Each structure stands twice: as structure tokens, then as C-alpha cells.
Amino acid sequence: MHDHDYEHLGEGKVIPHGIYDLQANKGYVSIGSSSETADFVMDNLRWWWYEYGIHDYPDAKNILLLCDAGEANSYRHHIFKYKFMDFVAETGLSVIVCHYPPYCSKWNPIEHRLFSQVHKAMQGAVLSDYATVQKLIWQTSTKTGLTVVVRLNLKLYETGVKIDKAKINKNIGLGRTFTNKG
Template sequence: MNQTFTSSDFIVDCLEDFWKTNKDKFPEVTKLLLNFDNGGENSSRRTQFMKRIVDFVENEKIEIELAYYPPYHSKYNPIERVWGVLEKHWNGSLLDSVSKVIGFAKSMTYNGVSPIVKLVDKVYTTGVKLTEVEMSEVEKKIIRLTGLENWSVRVPCLG
């Protein structure tokens, strides 16, 4: 949860935090599959997002595959079901403070599992973009599935 804009940097910072905290639990993992809706901040055409994902792969030495749900197919996205459970959990409550929202999020369960909930205090800006030249260097490091270039992207670990 954050108190600022949801941006490409916010999403990748959260991924970095999660992986730093949990990678020792999964020493055999060599690839992460990330399923996304088509939010603007995590689009495979968002230059800052793709740069940050490539940087993550290079720093962590792990491959990432990005798989995007098509528009209007949120019913297949598990996170949408989690949101529905959270909304029912706090239904009728006045969400008048950050601590109350975090408390509800920490106390909910989905299929018997409680979510990891952290408040991000960093302030993010939106609209961070690479130049065409910078993005062409990023594109050299990613593989887009032919015919599904926007929906299926692999960032191999080359190091």
C-alpha cells in the first residue's frame, strides 16, 4: 500500500522488496512469472517499467516473464478475487485512516492465506520516461512473443 501515485517505480520497488525478503526461501527458483492486468504503470510498453524490470533481472540474476491478461478479462486475474474478498471484509466500515486500511488488509484471508502488507512511505512521481535511444537499449535485452508482443515478454538472465 502506498500514499502516493502508483507508478512503474513503485511496482518494481515492491518487487525488489519482496524478492530481497523472500529469495532465500526459494533458492531453486531461476525464473519469476509475473501476471499483470493492463494498468498503465506496468505496461510492457511503459519505458521506465521495462528499464526497471531489466535492471532487476541484471542485479538479481533471475529471469522474469511478464504475462498480461487481455482487456476485460479481470475475472481470470486472481488479484481481482483478492480485492473482492478485501472489499467484503471491510464492507460498511469507514476507512478514515491509513492504519485502519492496513489493519483490515492484514486481518483478511484469501483461501486461508493472509497477505503481506507493508506501507510504502516513499513519494513517487509519474511520467518518468526513457528516450527512444535509451529504450532501444532496453529492447535489446527483452524478448517479445511474436504476435503477442504486448502481452508476453521475457527478460532472460544473461549474466
């Protein structure tokens, strides 16, 4: 899968999306094969919440998410905000989303506590299939106790989906809020 540097040589794509739980020192990585879209990001957040978060934090009423400023979870994308408001309404959680400024994602804990370790675990490996990628990510750990859960998400995600800002304002009128700090 030479998809990153030599896409023309690859036979598939590996699109990782991660959630890093600072308290538990645990990473949750979804491997996609389609496109990094707001739907992909929100499916991964839902997977984490319903499979792990709700059980690990049964009394949680609030979540703080630290996001980088690029790609599908960008503060500039209305579709991300709209999909995110659906998640908030669905779960009843109060969620604060803080975006790091452009080019500062290296300060996001997920980058230096999770993905840097995932990269080390994958170093020198030939990523020939999804099973190999999954296995390498599963094996990621540190002396400080980092563990990683990984899932394969082969759902196809439509790109180029747009949402009218008026729809977001309508959701806000329904009591759904989106707090963006960044």
C-alpha cells in the same frame, strides 16, 4: 479517506499494489500514498523478492508474472519495461511477464483470489487512516488458507517520467531482456 469515489472529500490517498503467490496462497500488498508509477510497482516487487520470495524460493531461477494491462505496469509503458530490466539484471532471474488484455484483468488470479477477499475484509469500514487500512488488509484470510502481508510505502513517486525507447534497446544490447507475452 474518501479518495476513490469522492476525492475532493478525502484527506489522503490509499494506493494498493499487490503480489499474489499462487503456490503459497499468500498475498503481499503495499499501500502507497503518492502515485502508482513504474517505480512504485518495482519497489513493491523488490520488497517482495528480497523479503519473501528469495527465502521462500531459494533455488528460483525463473518467475512468471501475470499483470493487468493498465496503469503503471502496462505493456505499453516503456518506463515499466526499462525499470523491469533493471530488476532482472539486479536479481539474475529470468522473468516472463504476461499481460492480460485490456478489460480482462478479472481473470488474473490476484483479482479473484486476493483483492476480492481484501475488499470483503474492508467492506463497510471507514478508512480514516493508514493504520486502519493496514489492519483490515492484514486480517484478510479465507478458509482455503489465504494470508496477507501488508506494508506501508509512503515514498513520494514522480509522475510523468518518460524513457526513450533507445534506452531500452541499449539495455537489451547489454544482455538484459524483457519478454512480453500478452
